[in-house]
Amino acid sequence: NCTHNTFIPTARAERQRAHPPVVFLKTHRTGSSTVQNILFRLGERESATFAFPSHTYQFNYPDRFRAAFVDELPEGSSQFDLLCSHMRLDLREVMPQNAVFITVLRDPIKTFESVFGYYTSTVPAFLTAHRAAAIEGKSALSVFLDSPEIFWDPKEPGNGLAKNPMSFDMGFNNQKWNGSWPEDLAQLEEAFHLVMIAEHFDESLVLLGALLGLEHEDLAYLRLNVRASNSVTDLDENMQAKVRSWNVLDTLLYDFFVQVFWEKASQFGMERLKVEVEQLRAFTEDVRRKCVSRAEVPPGELEDLLRPWQTETATIVGYEVQGNLSLQDQGFCIRMMLPELQYHSHLYFKQYGRDMRAAPAD
Numbered sequence: 247n248c249t250h251n252t253f254i255p256t257a258r259a260e261r262q263r264a265h266p267p268v269v270f271l272k273t274h275r276t277g278s279s280t281v282q283n284i285l286f287r288l289g290e291r292e293s294a295t296f297a298f299p300s301h302t303y304q305f306n307y308p309d310r311f312r313a314a315f316v317d318e319l320p321e322g323s324s325q326f327d328l329l330c331s332h333m334r335l336d337l338r339e340v341m342p343q344n345a346v347f348i349t350v351l352r353d354p355i356k357t358f359e360s361v362f363g364y365y366t367s368t369v370p371a372f373l374t375a376h377r378a379a380a381i382e383g384k385s386a387l388s389v390f391l392d393s394p395e396i397f398w399d400p401k402e403p404g405n406g407l408a409k410n411p412m413s414f415d416m417g418f419n420n421q422k423w424n425g426s427w428p429e430d431l432a433q434l435e436e437a438f439h440l441v442m443i444a445e446h447f448d449e450s451l452v453l454l455g456a457l458l459g460l461e462h463e464d465l466a467y468l469r470l471n472v473r474a475s476n477s478v479t480d481l482d483e484n485m486q487a488k489v490r491s492w493n494v495l496d497t498l499l500y501d502f503f504v505q506v507f508w509e510k511a512s513q514f515g516m517e518r519l520k521v522e523v524e525q526l527r528a529f530t531e532d533v534r535r536k537c538v539s540r541a542e543v544p545p546g547e548l549e550d551l552l553r554p555w556q557t558e559t560a561t562i563v564g565y566e567v568q569g570n571l572s573l574q575d576q577g578f579c580i581r582m583m584l585p586e587l588q589y590h591s592h593l594y595f596k597q598y599g600r601d602m603r604a605a606p607a608d
């Protein structure tokens with residue numbers, strides 16, 4: 247297995263920092279792999295104990311999260327420090343009392359277009375539309391949006407991402423608005439210390455850094471899990487309106503947390519935020535120049551270690567690492583571009599001394 251630690255040089259000396267456990271709700275197609283990579287690097291450097299799913303990369307998604315889905319506490323650890331694998335949130339489920347909760351949301355139109363394009367063949371509602379579209383020689387997304395209800399069976403568990411995907415991941419009833427929404431939103435606002443916004447990613451990182459006591463080196467990042475431009479569908483006004491109305495709860499959720507975000511930013515200080523964002527961008531630019539020899543590399547040209555997971559309908563591009571780096575820089579740079587699955591299984595192996603388990607057979 248190419249992801250075992252012997253293949254990835256150590257980044258640098260470990261640094262210990264006392265901080266509360268962090269729970270990152272990894273929402274779908276929102277930039278969450280980029281955030282997860284930051285947390286993976288942080289946790290690895292600090293020898294944190296990860297709460298990993300006992301099988302695969304996800305906590306029994308799309309079931310609601312249960313503590314029972316977490317793998318055992320490794321020998322010698324007294325608590326889990328970091329949880330950042332995909333799940334569908336259940337706030338009622340046992341989570342450490344003192345945990346810091348973080349998530350990221352993205353413009354609901356962009357999120358849905360990305361979810362549709364990436365999961366066309368795994369979400370039943372999308373797949374049915376895709377097949378119908380193939381017969382008619384039309385685009386799957388436009389056929390779906392013309393009459394989504396025809397393709398969407400709300401009782402089918404695999405259809406969670408087919409409507410209001412972010413609300414679904416947050417644990418809401420994503421099918422229709424009900425009277426408890428305002429209260430549920432208020433509860434989420436209370437539970438989450440930071441809801442990052444993909445459209446203000448660098449601002450979000452500065453706030454994340456302040457929350458967790460991170461330095462620019464910890465926050466420097468490369469956009470991960472990015473679709474090739476020919477996998478992205480440009481939506482005209484009409485399509486955008488259809489996406490918005492199909493995902494009206496995600497719009498509500500997003501608008502609410504954008505407002506919360508700017509309140510947090512203003513408490514932090516807008517001027518201070520601007521200055522720190524500029525510093526972070528300059529630092530990140532230097533790191534990118536040092537680490538990346540080629541960006542937007544098609545999967546066929548990437549070595550296994552750096553090739554992101556592909557789906558049947560979307561091409562995901564990656565990065566090539568600079569040659570001639572010191573061993574320490576190589577370790578740092580490779581980690582920053584490691585796709586989710588490779589980094590996940592690397593850390594799992596490091597923590598348990600064995601490979602991850604596959605999903606149990608039905």
Ligand SMILES: Nc1ncnc2c1ncn2[C@@H]1O[C@H](COP(=O)(O)OS(=O)(=O)O)[C@@H](OP(=O)(O)O)[C@H]1O
Binds near residue numbers: 274276444470
């Ligand atoms: N920093 C930053 N800012 C804004 N957007 C970003 C960022 N990093 C990644 N991305 C975009 O997020 C999409 C991938 O999201 P995820 O990693 O959450 O996807 S996944 O659910 O884990 O498959 C994917 O969107 P699409 O390319 O539109 O599909 C990425 O391009």
